[in-house]
Amino acid sequence: MTRRPFEQDRPVPGPERPEAPSGGEPRAARKPAPPEAPVRMGRRRFLGGALAGGAGVVALGAMGERLAGGAQPAVAVQSSPSVPAAHQWAMVVDLRYCNGCKMCTTACETAHYLHADQTWIDVFTMTNAAGENYFMPRPCMMCEDPPCVPVCPVSANFRTAEGITLVDQSRCIGTRICMNACPYQARYFNWGNPRPAPRQPFPQEPSWPVPQVKGTVGKCVFCAAMLPSGKVPECVAKCPMGVLYLGDLESDVAVNGLGATVKLSDFLAENDAVKFKESYGTHPRCYYIPGHGQDLETDTETA
Amino acid sequence: MSDQQASVPSPLDDGVRAREDLRSAAMRPVLERQRWWWPAVVVLGAVVVLGVVAWAVQLADGLGVAGYNDQAFWAVYEADLVAFIGVSYGGAVVSAVLRLTKATWRAPLTRIAEATALVTLPVGMLFIVPHLGSPQRIWELAWPPYWNLSSPILWDFFAVSTYLLATAVFFYLPLIADLPVAAERLAGRPGLRARCCRLLYRALGGAHEVSVPRRRLIEGSIGLVAIMVIPMAVSVHSVLSFAFASSSRPGYLETIFPVYFVVAALYSGIALVVLTVAAARRLFHLEAFIHPRHFVRLGFLLVAFGAAYLYLTFTEYLIDGYSGTSGLAAWVRQDLTGRYWVPFWFYFVAAGVVPLVIMMVRRARTMGGVVTAAGLVVGALWVKRLVIVIPPATEPLVRSPLAASGVLTGDWGTYHFTWVPISITLAATAAVPLLLLVLFRFVPILPIAEMEELESYEEELAEAVEITARTPQPSPRGAASRPLIPPASACAPATLTTATTPPGRLGSPPGDVGGLAPGRGVAFGWPR
Ligand code: SF4
Ligand code: SF4
Numbered sequence: 001m002t003r004r005p006f007e008q009d010r011p012v013p014g015p016e017r018p019e020a021p022s023g024g025e026p027r028a029a030r031k032p033a034p035p036e037a038p039v040r041m042g043r044r045r046f047l048g049g050a051l052a053g054g055a056g057v058v059a060l061g062a063m064g065e066r067l068a069g070g071a072q073p074a075v076a077v078q079s080s081p082s083v084p085a086a087h088q089w090a091m092v093v094d095l096r097y098c099n100g101c102k103m104c105t106t107a108c109e110t111a112h113y114l115h116a117d118q119t120w121i122d123v124f125t126m127t128n129a130a131g132e133n134y135f136m137p138r139p140c141m142m143c144e145d146p147p148c149v150p151v152c153p154v155s156a157n158f159r160t161a162e163g164i165t166l167v168d169q170s171r172c173i174g175t176r177i178c179m180n181a182c183p184y185q186a187r188y189f190n191w192g193n194p195r196p197a198p199r200q201p202f203p204q205e206p207s208w209p210v211p212q213v214k215g216t217v218g219k220c221v222f223c224a225a226m227l228p229s230g231k232v233p234e235c236v237a238k239c240p241m242g243v244l245y246l247g248d249l250e251s252d253v254a255v256n257g258l259g260a261t262v263k264l265s266d267f268l269a270e271n272d273a274v275k276f277k278e279s280y281g282t283h284p285r286c287y288y289i290p291g292h293g294q295d296l297e298t299d300t301e302t303a
Numbered sequence: 304m305s306d307q308q309a310s311v312p313s314p315l316d317d318g319v320r321a322r323e324d325l326r327s328a329a330m331r332p333v334l335e336r337q338r339w340w341w342p343a344v345v346v347l348g349a350v351v352v353l354g355v356v357a358w359a360v361q362l363a364d365g366l367g368v369a370g371y372n373d374q375a376f377w378a379v380y381e382a383d384l385v386a387f388i389g390v391s392y393g394g395a396v397v398s399a400v401l402r403l404t405k406a407t408w409r410a411p412l413t414r415i416a417e418a419t420a421l422v423t424l425p426v427g428m429l430f431i432v433p434h435l436g437s438p439q440r441i442w443e444l445a446w447p448p449y450w451n452l453s454s455p456i457l458w459d460f461f462a463v464s465t466y467l468l469a470t471a472v473f474f475y476l477p478l479i480a481d482l483p484v485a486a487e488r489l490a491g492r493p494g495l496r497a498r499c500c501r502l503l504y505r506a507l508g509g510a511h512e513v514s515v516p517r518r519r520l521i522e523g524s525i526g527l528v529a530i531m532v533i534p535m536a537v538s539v540h541s542v543l544s545f546a547f548a549s550s551s552r553p554g555y556l557e558t559i560f561p562v563y564f565v566v567a568a569l570y571s572g573i574a575l576v577v578l579t580v581a582a583a584r585r586l587f588h589l590e591a592f593i594h595p596r597h598f599v600r601l602g603f604l605l606v607a608f609g610a611a612y613l614y615l616t617f618t619e620y621l622i623d624g625y626s627g628t629s630g631l632a633a634w635v636r637q638d639l640t641g642r643y644w645v646p647f648w649f650y651f652v653a654a655g656v657v658p659l660v661i662m663m664v665r666r667a668r669t670m671g672g673v674v675t676a677a678g679l680v681v682g683a684l685w686v687k688r689l690v691i692v693i694p695p696a697t698e699p700l701v702r703s704p705l706a707a708s709g710v711l712t713g714d715w716g717t718y719h720f721t722w723v724p725i726s727i728t729l730a731a732t733a734a735v736p737l738l739l740l741v742l743f744r745f746v747p748i749l750p751i752a753e754m755e756e757l758e759s760y761e762e763e764l765a766e767a768v769e770i771t772a773r774t775p776q777p778s779p780r781g782a783a784s785r786p787l788i789p790p791a792s793a794c795a796p797a798t799l800t801t802a803t804t805p806p807g808r809l810g811s812p813p814g815d816v817g818g819l820a821p822g823r824g825v826a827f828g829w830p831r
Contacts, residue, residue: 193364
């Protein structure tokens with residue numbers, strides 16, 4: 001609680017949040033009506049404004065409203081628009097304990113019926129300044145200002161009220177411009193036919209994109225369809241080292257697959273958590289706890 | 304041709320004959336099918352069909368068969384898209400810019416240039432289809448409820464569609480005044496194609512002579528569209544560049560990109576106009592109207608843009624390399640000395656240095672030289688587009704910026720060509736001449752009305768008539784003893800043996816590099 005280096009760019013002050021469940025909160029209550037209110041982001045406003053300004057010849061008309069509100073999400077956001085989201089999901093990666101076994105990657109690929117190269121959570125082997133190797137798992141960062149969303153021409157990318165960026169694969173036309181926009185290489189394309197999957201408990205939908213759809217983009221979804229039933233994402237559940245934590249900024253707790261439960265804000269502050277590529281202004285919701293002199297901004301990936 | 308000749312009134316006035324000659328030359332591709340026409344169409348059509356087959360395979364098996372992967376997510380189709388839309392800019396330059404600057408020498412080139420634009424632009428736009436992973440949902444781009452107005456790709460779509468419309472209008476407007484002539488030529492001809500032509504002309508609203516007020520109206524509209532088409536052309540490639548630049552990738556995130564793309568497009572566009580004009584001149588025997596001098600002038604335009612592009616390339620790499628930040632240094636190194644050094648330096652030599660040298664050396668500054676330079680430019684700029692698109696897309700992003708400025712570590716992706724994108728690219732390349740060959744079976748290849756109307760034409764004509772009166776009629780094959788200008792009568796259909804005149808001879812006196820000397824006036828093609 002004494003020091004929260006990440007707090008400045010997190011609009012919802014985690015710990016204080018439960019005391020003030022409604023009214024005056026910047027994020028959830030900013031704009032009641034459109035479900036995509038939390039998606040209003042600086043980058044999109046800038047792009048939208050600049051392009052609209054440049055396109056004087058085109059009669060914008062009714063589109064102006066759309067510009068102001070951002071593009072409509074492809075599907076209705078799960079939570080009711082007028083009620084602030086109950087959760088704001090985040091992930092913590094404790095780099096100190098990762099042994100590079102890649103069981104998280106395998107678990108994810110098994111659960112989502114992905115091909116081996118669709119490493120939605122990838123584990124990079126990095127080298128620190130002292131020349132030592134360490135392992136860096138990288139899921140989707142669930143950016144608060146995701147660059148991948150505003151570039152999609154058909155609004156197939158959207159961010160839910162609970163802070164999860166999803167792809168509507170029934171709308172994606174496969175331009176791959178979101179793969180270009182994501183600074184974390186977190187997006188994967190279905191270059192061929194997807195791995196066949198048996199009948200799933202949920203229909204194919206953005207929060208449970210199984211099976212994948214040929215010619216569309218897929219990415220880590222934080223196992224969004226599992227979260228409401230109290231399950232942690234597959235990678236979190238299967239990590240034998242307890243490296244990965246699923247966190248909720250609303251209730252300020254995080255749990256890992258070994259059953260450890262921590263108070264999120266304290267855990268991050270005490271361990272000097274950092275975010276990857278913070279300078280890009282994406283406000284990732286994935287926190288890294290560096291252990292042994294790691295510096296994500298300067299360490300090398302070893303091929 | 305002979306029936307046209309017969310239709311000429313017998314007490315021949317030279318002016319009428321020259322006019323008659325222009326009209327027959329312009330209508331020749333429509334009226335007579337060249338011997339090579341069908342073989343050419345069949346061969347080109349076969350290449351197009353192969354491309355369609357390749358696309359069908361890709362549709363069935365996914366984009367992976369085109370050599371793509373997650374670390375080379377954009378590659379050849381994106382380069383093709385940029386390159387083919389880029390070459391359509393030649394029409395805008397030759398017709399719009401030169402029209403607005405009152406460069407009357409452009410007149411014989413305009414129809415060919417506009418037709419090239421009209422044909423290359425849709426072919427370039429079609430590359431959206433193989434580019435998309437799910438082309439079956441392409442309609443979503445035109446479905447307003449799905450629009451995301453902050454997406455560069457959506458604005459690409461708007462910009463290119465608008466530009467296509469403008470290009471079509473720009474092709475159509477100058478055509479209106481030619482249609483009566485064309486209709487008259489085709490009158491009474493049997494055959495399905497002649498009937499189609501007549502129907503087409505009627506549909507386009509030009510079955511009878513254009514009245515003077517209507518003519519003025521058309522002229523005014525052409526001027527207006529010429530002004531509008533330039534910012535449109537600029538916007539198309541600017542917005543296209545945004546699709547790349549709206550990312551955090553080193554090599555894509557470049558403020559120079561819009562300018563860079565526009566200049567490259569103009570550069571390659573002029574080069575393609577040179578090539579199509581040269582081909583049309585040779586294949587349809589337009590030597591009497593399109594002179595080496597035209598090529599030299601186009602060559603100067605070409606190198607102006609070539610030098611600008613070289614300068615922009617230099618600026619980009621110099622500053623990015625100098626900055627030493629993050630992945631930029633890695634990317635610069637990869638391009639200049641790493642995996643992509645061959646294509647990069649190929650561009651540098653073929654489209655950077657060689658055209659400049661050709662236009663600088665007086666002896667090389669001939670029609671052949673300009674055509675060679677243009678061929679190199681079209682090819683090398685396609686390669687340059689690959690160099691622009693592929694390396695940043697394959698650059699690893701989860702790795703150290705600092706390390707990148709030292710050794711190249713990290714997991715660079717690779718793109719491998721397969722037969723699928725090669726076939727599709729070849730198909731598009733073949734589609735351009737194919738469509739042009741078909742198009743010129745229906746519309747006159749020279750802008751008859753425009754050429755006839757240009758004031759300088761009349762002056763030149765009077766002068767030519769005068770000279771003809773003084774000069775003994777040259778024997779048809781006596782190229783060496785010909786006067787430097789083809790006299791009006793020499794352009795009559797019977798003497799189209801100008802085709803046998805060595806290139807470089809007909810147009811200009813030795814040492815004249817395009818009639819740019821003061822006091823020479825800018826004639827549209829009658830050399831002095
Ligand atoms: S499963 Fe856990 S320990 Fe293994 S690579 Fe993934 S995060 Fe690291
Ligand atoms: S990490 Fe990439 S894919 Fe995930 S939200 Fe951020 S920009 Fe989008």
